[in-house]
Amino acid sequence: xxxxxxxxxxxxxxxxxxxxxxxxxxxxxxxxxxxxxxxxxxxxxxxxxxxxxxxxxxxxxxxxxxxxxxxxxxxxxxxxxxxxxxxxxxxxxxxxxxxxxxxxxxxxxxxxxxxxxxxxxxxxxxxxxxxxxxxxxxxxxxxxxxxxxxxxxxxxxxxxxxxxxxxxxxxxxxxxxxxxxxxxxxxxxxxxxxxxxxxxxxxxxxxxxxxxxxxxxxxxxxxxxxxxxxxxxxxxxxxxxxxxxxxxxxxxxxxxxxxxxxxxxxxxxxxxxxxxxxxxxxxxxxxxxxxxxxxxxxxxxxxxxxxxxxxxxxxxxxxxxxxxxxxxxxxxxxxxxxxxxxxxxxxxxxxxxxxxxxxxxxxxxxxxxxxxxxxxxxxxxxxxxxxxxxxxxxxxxxxxxxxxxxxxxxxxxxxxxxxxxxxxxxxxxxxxxxxxxxxxxxx
Numbered sequence: 001x002x003x004x005x006x007x008x009x010x011x012x013x014x015x016x017x018x019x020x021x022x023x024x025x026x027x028x029x030x031x032x033x034x035x036x037x038x039x040x041x042x043x044x045x046x047x048x049x050x051x052x053x054x055x056x057x058x059x060x061x062x063x064x065x066x067x068x069x070x071x072x073x074x075x076x077x078x079x080x081x082x083x084x085x086x087x088x089x090x091x092x093x094x095x096x097x098x099x100x101x102x103x104x105x106x107x108x109x110x111x112x113x114x115x116x117x118x119x120x121x122x123x124x125x126x127x128x129x130x131x132x133x134x135x136x137x138x139x140x141x142x143x144x145x146x147x148x149x150x151x152x153x154x155x156x157x158x159x160x161x162x163x164x165x166x167x168x169x170x171x172x173x174x175x176x177x178x179x180x181x182x183x184x185x186x187x188x189x190x191x192x193x194x195x196x197x198x199x200x201x202x203x204x205x206x207x208x209x210x211x212x213x214x215x216x217x218x219x220x221x222x223x224x225x226x227x228x229x230x231x232x233x234x235x236x237x238x239x240x241x242x243x244x245x246x247x248x249x250x251x252x253x254x255x256x257x258x259x260x261x262x263x264x265x266x267x268x269x270x271x272x273x274x275x276x277x278x279x280x281x282x283x284x285x286x287x288x289x290x291x292x293x294x295x296x297x298x299x300x301x302x303x304x305x306x307x308x309x310x311x312x313x314x315x316x317x318x319x320x321x322x323x324x325x326x327x328x329x330x331x332x333x334x335x336x337x338x339x340x341x342x343x344x345x346x347x348x349x350x351x352x353x354x355x356x357x358x359x360x361x362x363x364x365x366x367x368x369x370x371x372x373x374x375x376x377x378x379x380x381x382x383x384x385x386x387x388x389x390x391x392x393x394x395x396x397x398x399x400x401x402x403x404x405x406x407x408x409x410x411x412x413x414x415x416x417x418x419x420x421x422x423x424x425x426x427x428x429x430x431x432x433x434x435x436x437x438x439x440x441x442x443x
Contacts, residue, residue: 032063040071058084062093069101077101092118096127103131108139130162137169140278142240145169153182160186160193167199171206174237177413177443179203197375204377204410207243208441210236215418217435230435235274243274247286267291268300280308290322298322298330312346314338331355338371346371352387361390367404379408389427398427414441 031046047064050057065080081098084091099114112135119128133148135141149166156162163186170179180203186196213233219226228250235245249268272286286302304318319333332354340346348369355362365387372380383404390398402424409417416439424431 028059028063031067035063035067035070040067043067056087058087062097065094066097069097069104074101074105090121092122092125095121096131099131103135103138108135111135134165137165140172142169142172146173157185158189160190160196164195164199167203171199171202172240174206174209174240176203176206176208201373201375201377207235207237208443210442212440213418213437214440215435215437217420217433219431219433221431222429231437241276244272245274246271270300270302272302282306284318296324296327298324312340344373363387363389377408377410381406385424400424400426413443415439416441
């Protein structure tokens with residue numbers, strides 16, 4: 001009887017252990033599913049419950065490490081990956097996860113060492129090869145990334161992520177045509193893929209190796225009309241991050257009635273540079289001269305800086321100063337925000353503050369631009385302007401308002417269309433101008 005009772009107790013204990021293990025397995029599976037769905041906090045609660053009972057559970061440690069890495073908790077993920085590797089130094093899942101966690105944290109050298117160790121342990125491990133390629137891409141080793149992802153695309157031509165990465169590497173090298181060639185099969189295969197669409201669109205947004213802008217136009221200002229060249233420009237890429245340009249701007253000679261009437265000169269010639277910083281920012285600096293009616297010559301300095309934020313948001317600020325020994329100096333400063341409100345639409349509020357030559361005070365303007373842009377790079381901007389400027393000896397503020405419509409039309413890789421229509425009900429004069437031209441691109 002004692003033996004029978006003892007056997008029964010052992011049997012019950014065994015069944016409880018099996019039941020408990022089954023419940024833990026179900027909980028672990030649930031946590032893994034939640035982590036895969038991006039429900040990181042819910043997954044973390046389950047992983048913590050399992051690890052509180054079984055601190056050495058390798059599967060739970062691995063799941064929790066990946067979950068922490070995906071949610072951005074780099075330190076916690078590193079500790080858990082190392083805990084697994086301390087018990088199982090050859091655990092390839094832990095080696096892979098730790099390498100990506102290091103790379104996502106910007107520790108590219110250590111991530112490279114971890115991926116290389118994984119490749120040495122298992123030369124056929126695809127994650128090691130892929131991970132090394134992504135590290136090259138993320139740390140701007142663009143040419144090496146092109147070589148690595150070209151090899152992956154050749155062996156796995158239907159893997160969309162490899163084509164996206166290859167196109168991104170080409171864009172880092174400012175080779176937009178090659179980027180489009182790399183991503184086009186993925187666009188045909190997965191037209192709704194967001195990453196594919198973003199890369200395809202970026203290939204049209206990027207400036208070519210050499211660009212020439214020609215923009216003739218027609219103006220009507222208080223009964224005076226004029227046709228002529230509004231803008232001529234040439235710019236070229238000198239290095240991966242630096243672009244130089246030269247610009248001739250004749251807009252003032254076409255937009256002021258007294259200048260048109262007296263056939264006076266009012267041109268600006270500017271030369272400058274655009275520099276792309278590594279951390280999602282671009283700066284522009286221009287120096288030049290401007291000739292104004294009344295024998296006024298100005299030395300002009302213009303600058304602007306753009307910071308690109310997550311989610312395609314960006315902020316921009318800049319301005320210019322015109323210095324002259326024969327008249328009062330003038331200046332302008334502005335700030336703007338790019339706020340995407342949809343897949344193809346964004347609003348861009350601007351604020352301008354300016355001091356114009358011979359004006360008694362400061363002019364304030366606001367503009368709300370509505371930007372429409374297709375996946376193929378066609379762009380339409382519709383802006384509304386309102387402002388106040390001081391006039392006369394009493395410096396009373398008077399209102400101005402107007403609108404601006406511009407279009408960028410990438411008909412092909414070589415020639416893009418440019419168009420601009422502007423109306424302004426000014427303080428002194430009313431202006432209507434139309435310009436249609438072309439951007440000639442050499443990729």
